[in-house]
Amino acid sequence: MARDRNSRIGTTVVLLLCFVAHFYVLPLAEAVWLTLPTSGTKCLSEEIHSNVVVLAEYYVVTQEGGLQTVSVKVTSPYGNNLHHNENATQGQFAFTTAESGNYVACFWMDGKHQEEATVSLDWKTGIYAKDWESVAKKEKIEGVELELRKLEGAVEAIHGYLVYLKDK
Numbered sequence: 001m002a003r004d005r006n007s008r009i010g011t012t013v014v015l016l017l018c019f020v021a022h023f024y025v026l027p028l029a030e031a032v033w034l035t036l037p038t039s040g041t042k043c044l045s046e047e048i049h050s051n052v053v054v055l056a057e058y059y060v061v062t063q064e065g066g067l068q069t070v071s072v073k074v075t076s077p078y079g080n081n082l083h084h085n086e087n088a089t090q091g092q093f094a095f096t097t098a099e100s101g102n103y104v105a106c107f108w109m110d111g112k113h114q115e116e117a118t119v120s121l122d123w124k125t126g127i128y129a130k131d132w133e134s135v136a137k138k139e140k141i142e143g144v145e146l147e148l149r150k151l152e153g154a155v156e157a158i159h160g161y162l163v164y165l166k167d168k
Helices: 002-025 132-139 143-167
Strands: 031-036 041-048 053-061 070-075 081-088 090-096 101-109 117-125
Touching (some): 070 090, 101 117
Antiparallel strands (some): 031 117, 041 101, 053 117
């Protein structure tokens, strides 16, 4: 009886740790809004270890119906060009990191605009870049089983990140 109770407590603790790790240790994937001045560049960077999938989507939010375009450049820690787009109102990029370090996305106005522009950037890495809807359809899983699969992925991501930090 005591052994069964201890087993249930241990399982509860593991699930609680997974929940906490999922929502507090791993960064949540959220869109970032940038206001770009008419001149100058705004950049975002994220430190990512190697062999991590990165997906991003961006679009320019116009005010009062005007069409504004921006230029975008994404580079690796060693300066390799991963994405470059000019005169864009929207776009996306995807890559798998080849090296560990800071990956940088820079945005700037094309110089012919008189007003600031706002850019929405939805940058997802690792477990958050995974298409869980496709996984569920392919493996015919749903509900609790799908949520457990997501938690398993989160635990694997945490383990990989801890190994990365240890090596660093």
